[in-house]
Amino acid sequence: MSVILWILAALAAISLSGWVFRLAGQKITGNSPRFRDMPFAVAFGYALAAAAVLGGVWLWFQPGATFFRWAVQGFVIFAIAAWLFRLLGRAVGTAGTRKLFRQMPLTASFGILVILIYAVLSIFAGVIAPYGQAEVFDQVNALPGGNAATGGNPDHLLGTDQIGRDLLSRLIYGAQNTVGIAFVTTCIAFFLGGSLGFLAATLQGWLDQVLSRAVDVLMAIPSLIFALLLMTIASAWAGSEKWLLTVYMVLIIAVIDSTRVFRLARAVGLNIVVMDYIEAAKLRGEGLRYLIFKEILPNAYAPLLAEFGLRFCFVFLTIASLSFLGVGIQPPLADWGTMVRDLAQFINFAAFSPLTAALPLMAAGAIALLTVAVNFVVDWMLHRTSGLKD
Amino acid sequence: MTDLLLKIRGLKIEGRSDEIWNPIINGVDLDLRKGEVLGLIGESGAGKSTIGLAGMGFTRDGVRISGGSVEFDGIDLVNASAEVKRKLLGSRIAYVAQSAAASFNPAHKLIDQHTEAPVQHGVMSRAESAADAVELYRRLRLPNPEEIGFRYPHQVSGGQLQRAMTAMAMSCRPDLIIFDEPTTALDVTTQIEVLASIRDIVEQFDTAAIYITHDLAVVAQMADRIKVLLKGDEVEEAETREMLSHPKEDYTKSLWAVREFKRPQKPAVAAGATPVVSVRKVTAAYGKVKVLQNVSFDIHEGRTVAVVGESGSGKSTTARCITGLLPPLSGSIQFDGVEMPADYRKRSKDQLRQVQMIYQMADTALNPRKSIGEIIGRPVQFYMGLRGREKRRRVEQLLDEIELPADQYFDRLPSELSGGQKQRIGIARALAAEPRFIICDEVTSALDQLVAEGILKLLARLQDDLKLSYMFITHDLATVRSIADEVVVMKEGKVIEQGPKAEMFRPPHHAYTDLLLSSVPEMDPDWLSNLLKERGVDNIGDAAVDKMG
Known part of the structure; x- marks a missing residue:
């Protein structure tokens, strides 16, 4: 009960300060349009934001808020890095890319920077990682930081897991495995779903009906459970061949996700095939391949690219989920989903050693960071293409 | 003051x-x-x-x-x-x-949208405003003023919707x-x-x-x-x-x-000449709804036949039958005296090449992701088999033909062009196929008058130079006056009247032709008043069309 009263009191205080803020603004600026036409909701929003900032500052100085301080520090570091990256992009490159960076919001440059870092890490994982992903060391030391004075091991910057594998190396190799496989899977899903979707939109009739109903049936089954079911069957087929299971996983996720791509491609395609330029091309006597790849596809790039970004995140999360459940990428290959599962117990040590408890969050954070980054870039691209159309 | x-x-x-x-x-x-x-x-x-x-x-x-x-x-x-x-x-x-169609909210009835503003501004109560709406609908001569307010925007015609919008604007007596x-x-x-x-x-x-x-x-x-x-x-x-x-x-x-733009009268077509395109007793339908009934007319070499009528009269459907997009139920389309297959997919490349089309909306007729060079170059390559430098030269020649400097426009995208320039590109694409017959579907109705005149002059010049035949679909009789040699008047899928332009614009007309002709606004400021006096207040527009049956 008292909690509700507290919340009500806080809301009232924020409303009041918002109102006072607007009134003061009107008085001080001599009734300028910004304050005069400001709706109360906006003033309330300003007050709420101010309250949140104050709360953050207070939390910063609390002794127990180690993770909060890390999060804020990380946020600031990334923001500065993104800003510097954008500055660099504005100064270097062709006239086209410089213009692109000039109009880019900070979120988008952050997203691009993160994606670039991930790409470099996954491509050059073998060179960058200090040890192999399956290399086991005798000395198990789950204390990251590498500070010998507090009991860490300088050889393993992030420490090791329970059986003594270097975590930093596994995190880097995880980028290669998880991100690489997700990328391949998304590409297959797009090739399948995209080409069939455009085909259905162009030809229509019975082919469209058959494909669309088949997709409806596939989409009616919850995707994660469906994938789990199929993976169980696949693991029986694969037997002891671990790599075969990974191939099956790629195909299964690609097919399940291609249904979503099919829907989008068909909907976008239907809007394009009614255009007069498609009619003109048909009357010219053009073949199906020319129609789809030369007339329809270039006009569908924007929505498809946006969907690619989103779909990539979902595929990536599905792989991580399957690995977490034990049917995805198989050990000893490093994978972020598996890492979260394996290190999960370390959370229990949070009260004694926050550093150790942070270990499973590293892999989880790597997943979260990439997802956020990709979405920022996708948002920006969507905004740009929709803006161009107007 | x-x-x-x-x-x-x-x-x-x-x-x-x-x-x-x-x-x-x-x-x-x-x-x-x-x-x-x-x-x-x-x-x-x-x-x-x-x-x-x-x-x-x-x-x-x-x-x-x-x-x-x-x-x-x-x-x-x-x-x-x-x-x-x-x-x-x-x-x-x-x-x-x-x-008005885009300005009304399709999810609410007309009268609910009408009463919103007066109630909001406290001018009238909802009941008063609803009664006032009926009064305004009556004064704006909408049919069934008591009931029309209870319809949704998609249930009334475009002209009625525009009047309902005017009534809505009047609702607070601004x-x-x-x-x-x-x-x-x-x-x-x-x-x-x-x-x-x-x-x-x-x-x-x-x-x-x-x-x-x-x-x-x-x-x-x-x-x-x-x-x-x-x-x-x-x-x-x-x-x-x-x-x-x-x-x-x-x-x-x-x-x-x-x-003022008018083309000189051409001599009559020699008797017994084979028409370039001949539409013979074509009947066509979308599903079960018959949209064309027994439509016949000929188009001779170097002539422009204007097809006139209001929307829904079957002008564009006739064009779809000629191009083969909508195979007719009965009747045939002859090209140079030879019958063409009804479905465009069964026509030969050469048959397709001979019939080209220019569209009303240049925006949707040009692929926005392709450069002008690609758009015009494609038919050049497809039909003529030209590639590389030869293709480029031909495209530049075509751009020259439509009076756009080739070096400036070759690499541009359609979005970087004005409406009139886009329409010219549409013309160039049709010309690239080197056809004998071009269908112009309302090509000037989306353009300003000065620009439209430029397009008409260009089409007229091209016709003289290349001996093209045009089928000119339009609802604008001023355009017909300036460019047509022959006129076909259509209504509800039937040809009402056809003949040379000079005859068509001289009385006596068929009653519907007369109505169309007299409805074209003239520059005389008293024209509308005189017309209303002549026809009587309740006998204009749709009402007159209905009366004629």
Whole structure:
């Protein structure tokens, strides 16, 4: 009960300060349009934001808020890095890319920077990682930081897991495995779903009906459970061949996700095939391949690219989920989903050693960071293409 | 002057593109007295709509008023607070948009949308406003005024919707209504109805109005005074009669002269000559609905046949039958005396090449992701088999033909072209196939008059040079007068009347042809009044069409 009263009191205080803020603004600026036409909701929003900032500052100085301080520090570091990256992009490159960076919001440059870092890490994982992903060391030391004075091991910057594998190396190799496989899977899903979707939109009739109903049936089954079911069957087929299971996983996720791509491609395609330029091309006597790849596809790039970004995140999360459940990428290959599962117990040590408890969050954070980054870039691209159309 | 309602002085408006503010309006003055109608005319991009909106103290997104003043009844609208504007808009100033279909909310009944503003502004209660709506519908001569309000926007025709919108604007008895091209999207017969009812109701309630349009003949009927705009500047302003009889500026004179373009009469076709295209007793249907019945006409070499009729009369369907997109149920299409397969998929490449099409909306007819060179180059490569440098030379030659400098336009995208230039690219694409017959589907109806005239002249020149035959689909009889050799009048899927142009424009006509001809607005300011007197108030537009059956 008292909690509700507290919340009500806080809301009232924020409303009041918002109102006072607007009134003061009107008085001080001599009734300028910004304050005069400001709706109360906006003033309330300003007050709420101010309250949140104050709360953050207070939390910063609390002794127990180690993770909060890390999060804020990380946020600031990334923001500065993104800003510097954008500055660099504005100064270097062709006239086209410089213009692109000039109009880019900070979120988008952050997203691009993160994606670039991930790409470099996954491509050059073998060179960058200090040890192999399956290399086991005798000395198990789950204390990251590498500070010998507090009991860490300088050889393993992030420490090791329970059986003594270097975590930093596994995190880097995880980028290669998880991100690489997700990328391949998304590409297959797009090739399948995209080409069939455009085909259905162009030809229509019975082919469209058959494909669309088949997709409806596939989409009616919850995707994660469906994938789990199929993976169980696949693991029986694969037997002891671990790599075969990974191939099956790629195909299964690609097919399940291609249904979503099919829907989008068909909907976008239907809007394009009614255009007069498609009619003109048909009357010219053009073949199906020319129609789809030369007339329809270039006009569908924007929505498809946006969907690619989103779909990539979902595929990536599905792989991580399957690995977490034990049917995805198989050990000893490093994978972020598996890492979260394996290190999960370390959370229990949070009260004694926050550093150790942070270990499973590293892999989880790597997943979260990439997802956020990709979405920022996708948002920006969507905004740009929709803006161009107007 | 105490009866001055709207006073605009030195209005400057800027629009933002690529981070820079570009001027749209460079200092325009405007005075509007109570109960007066001012016509604003100019081509697209002249800033007509922008000024109209500024008269409400409103600017579109990315546009700002950078200087000057807008005063409505003594209230400074540029610096007015949102609160003050909210009270004025809808109750004292109302707006009627070009597309009523896009401006009504499709999810609510007309009367619910009508009563919203009066209730919101506290002018009337909901019941009073609903009763008033019926009264307004009656005065605007809508059919079934008691019931029409309970329909949804998609259940009434375009002309009726435009009048319902006018009624909605009238709902609070505003002092000023801004009409932004309210009849541009309508057929001639429907347009008359809307014009007459708008004019009546504005007179009855002594409302001041700004009437924005690019059609001179329309503005001549509606306005007391006319202001001509060009690229954000005022060209001249005068009383309507004065302006029509003695335009001062060259630009105004050129606007007036557009309607003068006429081609010389061609000699009659030799008897027994084989027509290029012959439509023989074609009957066609979409599903079970018959849209064409027994349509027959011939198109001879080097001739233009104009197909006229209002929307839904089957003009474009005839074109679809000729191109083979809609195989007819019965009847045939002959090319050079040889019957063509009904379905375009069964026609040979050469048959497809001979029949080309130019579309109404150049925006949707050109692939926005392809450069001009690619768009024109494709048929050159596809039909003629030219590649590389030869292809490029041919495309440049074609661009030359349509009077666009090749080096500047070859690599541009359609979005970087104006409407008239896009339409020229559409023509070049059709020419690239080196056809003998081109279907022009309302090619000038989306263009300004000056630009449209340029396109018509280009088509006429190409016809003389290349011995092309045109089928010219249009609802604009002024265009027919200027370019056609023969005219086919269609109504409800049937050919009502056909013959050489000279005969068609000379009485006696078929009753429907007569109605179409007399519905085309003329520059004479008394034309609408005289027409209404002649036909009787209840016998105009759709009503007249219905009566004819």
